[in-house]
Amino acid sequence: GAVVSQHPSWVICKSGTSVKIECRSLDFQATTMFWYRQFPKQSLMLMATSNEGSKATYEQGVEKDKFLINHASLTLSTLTVTSAHPEDSSFYICSARTSEYEQYFGPGTRLTVT
Amino acid sequence: GQNIDQPTEMTATEGAIVQINCTYQTSGFNGLFWYQQHAGEAPTFLSYNVLDGLEEKGRFSSFLSRSKGYSYLLLKELQMKDSASYLCAVMDSNYQLIWGAGTKLIIKP
Numbered sequence: 001g002a003v004v005s006q007h008p009s010w011v012i013c014k015s016g017t018s019v020k021i022e023c024r025s026l027d028f029q030a031t032t033m034f035w036y037r038q039f040p041k042q043s044l045m046l047m048a049t050s051n052e053g054s055k056a057t058y059e060q061g062v063e064k065d066k067f068l069i070n071h072a073s074l075t076l077s078t079l080t081v082t083s084a085h086p087e088d089s090s091f092y093i094c095s096a097r098t099s100e101y102e103q104y105f106g107p108g109t110r111l112t113v114t
Numbered sequence: 115g116q117n118i119d120q121p122t123e124m125t126a127t128e129g130a131i132v133q134i135n136c137t138y139q140t141s142g143f144n145g146l147f148w149y150q151q152h153a154g155e156a157p158t159f160l161s162y163n164v165l166d167g168l169e170e171k172g173r174f175s176s177f178l179s180r181s182k183g184y185s186y187l188l189l190k191e192l193q194m195k196d197s198a199s200y201l202c203a204v205m206d207s208n209y210q211l212i213w214g215a216g217t218k219l220i221i222k223p
Binding site: 041042043044045046049091093100101103104105106107108110 | 144145154155156157158159162164201205209210211213214215216218
């Protein structure tokens, strides 16, 4: 099946700094990627839909100026958490769509903001 | 509104069978997915149902009834490694996935 990678797998940063998370589709081109956030013992929460070459579509309640998404190529989307705060600590997961019905997940990035 | 319901937690015994139910109310329907998620890892795809009936894949089977807005995931011959959260997700009319909160399955020896 299709492989999606994320980097880094975990990151610790200080409050007020910015963190960039990369999501890559390794063996296919993904015109659409999704960014999710998952807090402990909760389900996935869709943050935004990232479309190659256009602006991301953010879900209600997600601050687009805080969570910057760039989908510059068909194999790479990045999520930058700007001015991170401890409440941003979470498990961030990306996924890439290969067709309307197929979606593959990256391994996730655990962000801890101290 | 859109809603996916599944039990929060279930416990079963190694070697036994367990059925995890999922009911849904969504704007449109383009299929129902089951994913397995181990703690600290991303979800992995288990099954996809778009037509009514039972889909069998090894020890795992998934059933769908569109008229009832109902699905279940059936796990047979349970193994300790099956301890995980099982997520039900429905693809709505916009081809977006609506996620349930997940069912934590605990397997006891």
